[in-house]
Amino acid sequence: MKISKRDIKSFIGTNVLRFATIFGLIFLAIFLYTIFSRGGSVISLSFLTEVPKKGMTEGGIYPAIIGTLALTLTSILIAFPIGLFAAIYLVEYAGKNWFVRSIRVAIGTLSAVPSIIFGLFGLTVFVVFFDLGVSILSGALTLAVMVLPYIIKTSEEALKAVPQSFREASIALGANKSRTILKVVLPTAFQSIITGIVVSIGRVAGETAPILFTAATFYTRELPSSFMDEVMALPYHIYALMTEGTNPVKQEPMAYGTAVVLLALVLIVSLVAIIWRYNIRRKKKW
Template sequence: MKTNELKQKIGFGILRLSALVILLILGTILYDIISKGIGVINWGFITEAPKQGMTAGGIWPAIVGTFLVTLITAAVAIPLGIFAAIYLNEYANQGKITRLIRMSIRNLAGVPSIVYGLFGLAFFVNILGLGTSVLSAGLTLGLMTLPVTITASEEALKAVPDAYRQGALALGASKWYSIRTNVLPHAIPGILTGTILGLARAAGETAPILFTGAAFFLPFLPKSLSSQFMALPYHLYIMATQHHDIAQVRPLAYGTALVLITLVLAMNLIAILLRFWLRKKKE
């Protein structure tokens, strides 16, 4: 056997082993959560408010709060991220300043979420006077998701062949018209996938909403965007680490974790199905 073939087999073997180890770890975690949380999942758990100091009842206010915050996050991150990516990839001069902007955006994507939470507390809550609210939390998560959305959208735009642009321009179309009709339709699957994955990450974050609006115990729905709210990740954090009777609420904590994982997996599945459907439609 040649040396290169041996190296190739060893390399593929290491990759397969790594993938198997990751799948085993993931499967163990999912089995633990499902086996311990499925027993508390019922209609009442999903639709009722928490009762008796969160030792009974359900998680409906936390589900609604998570949904509202995610909607605001999407309203901030998606349009700003897509338009910023279009400008950087299609209009900006590809010089040192543009490369510096891209590097800064990628660095922002790696900033810990707790930093975004502190920024949201200082800027949205205190300086803008929005208070601890659904709006402050959504805007903070929107800023946190924005670098990921810009990066994913720009990579999707780069993947579109340049001939699509040149062909439209050669026929007399304006640059924006060629982008809107020739480039974006082919980039949308990648843009949507990256955007939804970013929103799924935001839906599971605890640190940013901890400082900007999430409440410890609030057994009713937020009345407006300026109200405090309950959220699934913060609710889970409290029950798993801060509750006065952790042993009693542990099954509820596992149930909450199962619901949160299901919501995140559903968002990821939506991203996969949208990408598949859009590719089929394009073909």
């Protein structure tokens, strides 16, 4: 039996992909085992509901959980509508000219900027220039600016994936452009847009550098009472425990426990989004 070159290439390609998948899963398993084995022992109800005690060597991480949720939700609520509207303009209204091309180049460039640069930007603009101080609002605005290019890009790709025939059919039935976008284009692209938002939430929740100068505090026993208060945050709390602690024997397990909680929060948000997207897809089939 003669084996063709195409069969050989297909066999090699399939096995390379299989090996890469197995290789990635092995490292993922090692990563999860390392985090959970070192931090799982400190996870308890008191760890999740109490404030830090004795220089963060005892107690829990409740203020850091609340601070992370406040920063993440506020930044996404700011960035999502701006990013979606920008994507709608670029796909549905903007023409093909040098100005639009410049915008797309700028979005791509901003996506590659290191997060510490956004932290310095937030410090200069929001904390100092607008005099918002080190606060939830300053941190959320900084995170929103950081994640905005990604939201624009993913939303733009989702809108581009909607077949042009859908738009033409809607207009042929008498709908104007804005109604076509609202009733046809956005519902069709919604699942892909939600996927981009979930990834953005994961990135925002895990960032340390942008909130280092704009929102996070090393230690507090108080919960924020307004958007102008500084807060503890899970990623910065991990950094503080591992680098600035005075009792590493007690603080290192707490750092890994905090990492477990952060991973769990991101996974819960992702799971909720997946279930939501599945329900939307099932309703469309009916």
